[in-house]
Amino acid sequence: MEGYHEPVLLKEVLDALNVKRDYWYLDATLGDGGHSLKILKLGGNILGLDVDSKALERAKKRFERCSIDISRYKLKLGNFRDLERLIKDNGFEDVKFAGILFDLGVSSLQFESAQRGFSIRNEGSLDMRMDPTLSVSALDLINGLNKGELYELFNKLGEEKFSKAISDTLVSSREVGIKTTKELAELVEDVYRKHGIRKWKIHPATKVFQALRIAVNDELNSIREALPQALEVLDEGGKVIVISFHSLEDRIVKNTFKDWEDQGFGKIITKKPVTPSEDETTMNPRSRSSKMRVFRKNRMSTSL
Numbered sequence: 001m002e003g004y005h006e007p008v009l010l011k012e013v014l015d016a017l018n019v020k021r022d023y024w025y026l027d028a029t030l031g032d033g034g035h036s037l038k039i040l041k042l043g044g045n046i047l048g049l050d051v052d053s054k055a056l057e058r059a060k061k062r063f064e065r066c067s068i069d070i071s072r073y074k075l076k077l078g079n080f081r082d083l084e085r086l087i088k089d090n091g092f093e094d095v096k097f098a099g100i101l102f103d104l105g106v107s108s109l110q111f112e113s114a115q116r117g118f119s120i121r122n123e124g125s126l127d128m129r130m131d132p133t134l135s136v137s138a139l140d141l142i143n144g145l146n147k148g149e150l151y152e153l154f155n156k157l158g159e160e161k162f163s164k165a166i167s168d169t170l171v172s173s174r175e176v177g178i179k180t181t182k183e184l185a186e187l188v189e190d191v192y193r194k195h196g197i198r199k200w201k202i203h204p205a206t207k208v209f210q211a212l213r214i215a216v217n218d219e220l221n222s223i224r225e226a227l228p229q230a231l232e233v234l235d236e237g238g239k240v241i242v243i244s245f246h247s248l249e250d251r252i253v254k255n256t257f258k259d260w261e262d263q264g265f266g267k268i269i270t271k272k273p274v275t276p277s278e279d280e281t282t283m284n285p286r287s288r289s290s291k292m293r294v295f296r297k298n299r300m301s302t303s304l
């Protein structure tokens with residue numbers, strides 16, 4: 001299985017789902033299908049969605065190689081913000097899902113493809129679209145937004161403390177033209193050095209990259225729009241599980257679940273978010289910032 005995205009919090013997801021044979025589960029972020037494959041092996045069926053057609057192809061091949069019966073999974077292209085429409089368009093309107101998983105962010109495949117521009121360390125063009133058909137790339141934002149807009153973006157979506165200096169420098173270096181991930185990373189490094197910071201554990205451009213990625217893929221609105229639809233298509237007693245990788249996303253999930261609980265739709269299973277064990281973060285450093293939250297929808301009998 002080498003070369004596949006390592007599924008984060010896999011045991012914790014499976015413990016929360018308690019997979020039941022022949023029930024349908026919705027994987028809203030299929031990626032390499034790591035979580036889905038386990039669900040399939042435990043007897044559950046999968047509707048898998050991804051905005052990236054490459055992810056669908058890889059997961060399909062992976063399931064075929066594992067001899068999973070083709071009638072037990074359907075893999076479809078689409079953005080989870082259109083969840084209900086995608087479910088209907090693909091003939092699942094009568095299915096209630098026993099569990100729904102959102103494993104947010106990018107996959108290893110996307111991250112490591114230099115030309116897709118997600119990684120600070122790999123030289124590539126500043127693209128950052130998870131869905132390659134989106135019209136606006138990170139480079140378009142860098143070149144098209146004014147100073148104030150860039151400041152807002154880095155400040156709000158990156159919570160970056162040097163947002164002003166970075167946006168000023170970006171705009172003043174437009175004539176030379178920043179084009180690649182490496183050039184952007186170096187520009188941010190320079191800003192940090194000018195502020196007397198010369199050593200770092202986490203690369204100083206991490207937050208700027210995060211902000212651009214969130215904006216390009218409209219990540220916060222996507223999960224905000226998807227969650228109510230997920231609750232709608234979830235079976236009674238079923239669970240919505242969200243794994244997020246930054247505080248802005250996690251806040252949306254936390255507040256939505258709280259709101260659902262207050263309205264009597266069900267119960268928050270994770271009072272505190274579940275985080276990876278030390279073993280997992282050692283084995284898979286990318287799991288470091290993950291947080292999992294679980295909500296269980298009421299059964300009619302318990303909600304009455």
Ligand SMILES: C[S@@+](CC[C@H](N)C(=O)[O-])C[C@H]1O[C@@H](n2cnc3c(N)ncnc32)[C@H](O)[C@@H]1O
Binds near residue numbers: 029031222
């Ligand atoms: C972290 S990976 C999922 C990895 C997967 N759980 C596994 O174990 O292989 C996230 C995937 O979700 C997809 N994705 C991100 N946002 C999406 C959205 N709004 N709609 C559909 N897919 C999305 C990405 O393209 C990526 O393939």
